[in-house]
Amino acid sequence: MAAGGLVLPASLQAQATGQVTGTVTSTTGTPLSGAAVRVQGTGRGAVTGQDGKYVITGVPTGAHTLQASLLGYTEATQPITVGSGQAVTADFQLAAKALQLEGLVAVGYGTQQRKDLTGAVAAVNTEELDKRPVANATEALQGMAPGLTVIDRGGRPGDAGTMFFIRGRGTLNSTSPLVLIDGVEGDLNAIDANDIASISVLKDAASAAIYGSRAANGVILVTTKRGKPTGDIQISYNGYYGIQGVETFPTPLGPRDYLELIDEAYVNAGLEPRYSQEYIDNTVKAVNGDPSVDPLKYPWTDWLDVVFNPAPIQNHTLSFRGGSDLATFSLSLNYMNQQGLIAQTAADRYSLRLNSDFHPTKKLDTGLDVALRRTSNIEPQNMGGVLWNMFHDAPPTTMAKYPDGTYGWGSTGNNPLAYAEAWGRNTTKYLHGRVDAKADYQLLDGLTIRTLGSVQAGDYGYRSWRNQADFHDYWNPDIIDKRISQNRLDDRKSNDSELYLRGLLEYKHAFGDHSLTAMAGYEQTDHHWEEIRAIRQGFYNNDLQEINVGDASQEDTWGTSNDWALRSGFGRLNYEYAGKYLFEANARYDGSSRFAKGHRYGFFPSLSAGWRISQEPFFKNHIGFIDDLKLRGSWGEMGNQDISVNGNQLYYPYWSLVSLGHDYVFGGQLVNGAAIDGLANRDISWESTTMSDLGLDAVMLNGRLSFTGDIYRKDTNNILQDLPIPGIIGLDAPVQNALSIRNTGWEATAGWSDLVGGFNYSVNLNLAHNTNEVTDLAGTGPYISGWWLTQEGYPLGTIYGYKTCGLFQSQAEVDAHATQAPQTGPGDICYVDQNNDNVVNNLDRVPLGSDMPALTYGSTWTAGWKGFDASVFFQGAWGVHYYIQGALVEGPFWENYTTTAWLDRWTPDNPNGRMPKPTLRLTIDHQVSDWWVYDVSYVKVKNAQFGYTLPHSVARPLHASNLRLYVSGQNLLTWTKSPNAVLDPEAPSGRGNVYPPVRTVSVGVSASF
């Protein structure tokens, strides 16, 4: 629509001229605004508008070279010939540069030129983010920045299940990085990926230490999109619709194999076979549809098929952006709806974000941002039962549902389908609002004051409703197979509110070759949370689901609250000499309400320096193919105040608390009792992390090839932990500053992008390696929790159990070996007697490897030609070990979900079977041992996408300046070393009773008008 023209000298007007028009788009077809298009050697040129269009008038006739350029994109030229009075059309497609040297990167409390960075900061390419249909921003980050590990644990609606940490786990407490959305702490999962303008991941101390107390796990800065003073309003729409299905699942045995295996297990246990040959034959016939047998009498259920069903997901974002020099705005509206694979499972989100900026005077910038979102999700009341019984205690011989809708209960009285459909549902609703008001004022030349106030409040409602139900027997309805005797409602309301205030002064001064930037600031956060909870049972019926309708004599109530506050002063100093030598110092002084007076404050400094070697004359003049080369190093300290014990945050850890919850009964009435439960420690203070980083950035071959590499060491000390104390004290252990953990590693990213003819392509590869070691446990330990070991000299997440020595082949071998469990016989696992005391017991357990990957990697491949674009994103990990337990290793022992892995089992004729001798209900083969530790190294096609941008001739009649259609797939393919052993290499170690990993295939459209 609008195109800005350059001011033209009047003298040129007289010549014979023509006009050049066209559109500048990215290689993916997105119109690029603000691109400069010049007719070389004529002084004529124009800047593109929102729609990417430009018009250059007064171009002298003749042959010219037309050049288009835009920050962050590779320049492009094309020849044109202009005739007098003619209008020539010339369109450009600009390829994004692999590394944007000139771009501004968000850093703590400000921005910096990428070339001036001295810290390890990864900026995520938002264009890439835009293209992947994901439910939220966390999923989108996976594999896109080296050193940022994102583990995707399933697409359970309303619960992304994604875990992320930067440069390894540094603490036993929370490992989540601090996420700041426009400078204020927020939830990355809650933000629509379409609203994000940029993401910076601050990985080292130099970049993160300015956030002091909460920076030890790294910082993720998210900047949302704002309007630009384009003089118009651009409307755009992004939407996709996809179908989700189960990504991977171990293959179950068929009926004959399964039933015969169960019989074998019974016989091995010294019992009669459970299923007669006739029963097995009939079951097989029933499965094959043989009309001679009644399939209802020989049920065979594939729970995978019955419980998990494909489900749609959709996401729509409509945005309006634009403005003038006086005011700009960006308004976006988003709707997301995700149905779950399991009945009664779904989530949706409505959100609104309005970012507005006002510039009343040249020196004053003000803004008001409003973000609102309402999320709700539902899931079966007995989701735990569904996921558990998918794998456990619901044999496939259970009828899922008879034709009349009656559920079958099999031999164990469990039915995951009934748990999903008939138990009731949990509903969660969350309404969250945030308002930021800010004002920046230039006090003096070079001196600016910036203030920000932010209020956020959330209103959370959770209802867990369980139905009352009698489940009658199909064959004899007089019998009730299963009963939920009372209906029940657990109704919780909670809300949280946070007030954040910040003020900072910024000073910039340049003289000669020197350039100085200084910043000093103050901020405080005050957070409050409260909850009230009511429970009743015995409701009038299953439809009236309000507390009032329940039986008042069966009620329970709870109510509580907590508060925390932080206050901090911070500052930064940057000095640059001649664009070659860069220095930066940060300091922060932080106070936290979680520590007692005298231990409340922590000081966190950092220093960093950079040397732009490529700016040195000796380099510049001799090595032409390298555009930019920078060496940087940093050192700094950061803190952590998040203390949790068993996953519960401690807000008042230094108080000695007398708990009133020790109830007892006297005279038939419940009475209160009060006792101190925990030993208090008034001396606890900050965890501190010291980190050193050495990095290299290089850009070569006119920006086509880029490389960034870092090595680092991160030492976390004084980790807050409830070190065990002697039981004879009689109290819970207090949190103490005690442990130390070291993470060391390296990260590398290399990218290549080029345009050949009309074909552009890029390849990007990032690799990260991290080793983790517990360096000091304050003289305590080792700690063994389930199959996890925490011990000095070993990584966190070390699996602890027995080494194995194969399967016993004969009773003689069993007898010759150290004494194991009494029932051990041929076909059972042999455990190594580590201490040679001729008995295998707890003392023989050893570390069996870590579940943290040795190497993680991500690789993105893109290509574009004319309107077509394609991209594939691979993500993987190497050297990951999982300990598997539950149904996946003991299927026949408990008539659980049994995989085809059992086809290769020990029998006297198959002495080298992978699975031990099946028997019943014995745990001797299912001790934690390396037998059940699998290498689950994997590569996934995390995302593949193919898009087409319609030509203008088609888009224009639709009033669209740009219209792109695409198909996309998420979690498309997985290659793993142990395909049938695990649910999914990204699922957590353990029994596999988790929401299944989800594959999504979707179609989408993005359009601007």
Added chain:
Amino acid sequence: MKRNLRLTLVLGLGLSVALAGCDDAFLTKVPPDQLSNASFWKQEKDAVLAVNAMYPMLNGWNYLYFDAASDNAWAQKSFSDWYPIGNGTVDASNGVVNNIWYDSYRAIRRVNEFLAHVDEIKEMDENLRARLKGEALFHRAYHYNMLANLYGDVPLVLTPIDIEDAKQATRTPRSQVIDQVLKDLDDAAAVLPVTYDAADYGRVTKGAALALKARAALWDGRYDVAAQAAKAVMDLSVYSLEPNYRDLFTYAGEGSPEIIYADQRLKDQRSQSAFSTFGPHSMQGGSDVTPLRSLVDAYETVDGSPVDPDNPYANRDPRMYATLLYPGAVFDGEVYNSLPDSPTADRVKADFNTTATGYQFIKYVDPADRANPSNSGIDLIVMRYAEVLLTYAEAKIELNQIDQSVYDAINAVRGRAGITLITPGKSQTELRDIVRHERRVEFADEGLRLFDIRRWKTAEDVMPGQSYGISYVDENGQEQKIPADNRIFDPARDYLWPIPLKELDLNPGLGQNPGYQ
């Protein structure tokens, strides 16, 4: 205008710093829903609350599991922490071994904390203060008696200690621990009332302190002390045997004059789940602990005649019918059938929640709880009058002070059960066997057997080897026995539990019990 704006901004920034200036207030957050130590020990009710909190630590539920460590029963689930305790493979990281240790010292801490602070409360009824101290001392004595009998020598902690004290602690010889137990109980008995008002029913009484003293002394072989203490309970004349033995373990027995101390339970609010934990699987029970054949065989016939091999469950001591189910028993109107060809969910070993011996314990399994098997309000008995009578008898027999009172005590118990009484003229050895046998059948499934076979040193005879469940006739007409646990028992080791490994790690000076190193 410009100047004003600038001023406003600077002031705004200044103000936010100033507002925050009152540092202590902003960064001092007080726990909103819990009392802190600083505000406690001020009022009379604080003392009452502190004593109340000792009661839930005296866990009557444990008594339903202790028999699994004896020849009476089997904790049949191999993943149960009681399973290795029963079969002689327990180690120092065992969950039960840890929990009882930690819970006992947690309770002791509450007592010590109370005793250290109760005198800080200024305005308080002195009689109440004395009584509460008596209650507290009872609790400390209870836990030390339990610790000494399970672990042997244990650290004797009588004040609230901190980490450094605890790491230096050493074990006090068992006999000194018991000295302290007896002293605490004497002090408690001196101030505790014989009975309470209805609203305080459930608190420990003088009788409870004396009965516990009798138990502690008997278990420690101090027979004169045991006999005197038991006699003192009898002389209180407030306790008597419940006429119907079975009633004791159902709602009918709530508040019975036989109960000296019981862990008080209340439906919905402080319920227990004996029905769902121990009951038959056909009624949603879990068979956590099941009777062994050895116990069944121990029950006499009503008239002392031999057991009829063709009808072995007929005509037996009625206490057997009140304690366990066997094939053919009728419970809540249904025939219990655990035979290997049973069509019911009780078919022996059919499922891990089904009995693995073919028998089923039913103490505290009341048909009234069948609809809500995890929500029972039946109190769990910790001490009852029959124990006092048999303690008296056993102590007198061991002292060789055999008189009519000994026969009366034993016959009171047998007479209530409804079996033949013993006749006079027995030797000390005969009477010893009689009273030991009587304790076994009277208190089966009540947790005392473990402590009895330890102090009698008979565990090494009755524990090792293959144990069994029911017999049945197979298709060839052969009588078969359902095998249960195959147990080992090392007399050099298994008379004590190990000191928890975690405790030793933090204080190696404690030293491990023999055989567990």
